[in-house]
Amino acid sequence: MSPTEIKILIVVILLVVTQGTWIFLDAGKHGENKWLWGLFGLVNVPSSLIIYLIITRVVTKHIICPHCFYSIKDDSQYCSYCGHEITETDRKEGKLEKINQLKKHR
Ligand SMILES: [Zn+2]
8 A cells, every 4th residue: 555545544534433423422412323323424424424414303303302402302201411301291392492493594
């Protein structure tokens, strides 16, 4: 291997590890399967990141935690961020909150 190839390889490895770590941490915060997503993040740059963002931000439904206002998965029992227990009422209100938030952004 030439020195240039080695440099490219190092950059690619750094990118892959950074992406995998970021996805791992982000998935953990959002109550996703962080190990699965983290490993997936190590497979390809940047398509894994794009697929991850599409699935977790668009495909999966989210609600807002009434306690810390963090976006969490629709079917979560507990807030993956602050640990607040999500009741049926919270779920309904959380959904409304999310809709209002989306409207504001438009
Ligand atoms: Zn919370």
